[in-house]
Amino acid sequence: MPRVFSIAIDGPSGAGKSTVAKAVSERLNATYLDTGAMYRAVGLFMLRNGVPLADRDAIAENCARAEVDVRYGRDGRQRVYLGGEDVSDAIRTAEASLAASAVSTVPEVRRRMVQLQREIARGRAVVMDGRDIGTDVLPNATLKVFLTASMEVRARRRHQELLEKGMDEPYEKVLEELRRRDETDTKRAASPLRRAEDAVELDCSEMTLREVADRIVRLAETAIGEGA
Ligand code: DC
Numbered sequence: 753m754p755r756v757f758s759i760a761i762d763g764p765s766g767a768g769k770s771t772v773a774k775a776v777s778e779r780l781n782a783t784y785l786d787t788g789a790m791y792r793a794v795g796l797f798m799l800r801n802g803v804p805l806a807d808r809d810a811i812a813e814n815c816a817r818a819e820v821d822v823r824y825g826r827d828g829r830q831r832v833y834l835g836g837e838d839v840s841d842a843i844r845t846a847e848a849s850l851a852a853s854a855v856s857t858v859p860e861v862r863r864r865m866v867q868l869q870r871e872i873a874r875g876r877a878v879v880m881d882g883r884d885i886g887t888d889v890l891p892n893a894t895l896k897v898f899l900t901a902s903m904e905v906r907a908r909r910r911h912q913e914l915l916e917k918g919m920d921e922p923y924e925k926v927l928e929e930l931r932r933r934d935e936t937d938t939k940r941a942a943s944p945l946r947r948a949e950d951a952v953e954l955d956c957s958e959m960t961l962r963e964v965a966d967r968i969v970r971l972a973e974t975a976i977g978e979g980a
Pocket residue numbers: 765787788789791792849852853854856881882883884885933937
């Protein structure tokens with residue numbers, strides 16, 4: 753019998769969630785779902801269709817037209833599609849990040865994304881990362897982790913990541929964008945970013961992402977064993 757379990761990894765932008773969640777999913781032989789990519793695809797849809805990001809009613813009205821789909825390539829990597837087009841790279845720009853943050857405050861968008869995420873998780877072993885996985889999407893997750901790191905560590909990591917991709921953004925700009933995103937993610941009315949009461953909090957400012965992944969795998973093996 754294949755094992756069915758769910759691991760929720762939430763936390764602020766740049767804490768290393770996706771790197772860690774990907775590594776954990778590989779080691780536990782589970783499907784990885786990057787839920788942020790789905791909000792990014794909706795954000796990109798609004799940008800491409802000229803829907804003003806400040807107009808929440810227009811976003812709510814138009815979000816049903818954004819056909820977001822998640823598929824897995826032969827290499828097991830997640831690809832995100834918008835109306836059948838693979839937008840996995842297009843959603844990674846700074847513009848798409850801010851658009852994602854804006855659309856993710858709209859309840860209608862969240863309702864749709866959460867429904868899709870639950871469908872993907874059903875009957876599978878999954879590791880999901882996001883902001884509301886432990887609090888809203890998978891309240892009965894086998895293990896919930898809340899991953900944090902100081903603002904400076906997160907900005908430095910993000911800055912480095914961009915440099916590696918050939919994007920030479922000034923550090924101060926990266927820090928400022930992170931601050932803005934934290935602000936919207938934690939202050940929004942609909943499912944704001946917060947730690948679930950039963951989540952394990954890991955501050956990874958002083959840990960390598962490899963160490964964080966090791967720690968989560970151990971916690972997960974224990975939790976899965978207890979649930980079996
Ligand atoms: O993790 P990320 O940076 O790719 O997420 C993009 C935006 O989507 C971010 O501003 C927060 C939002 N988001 C969310 O509200 N809920 C999730 N489960 C995942 C992301």
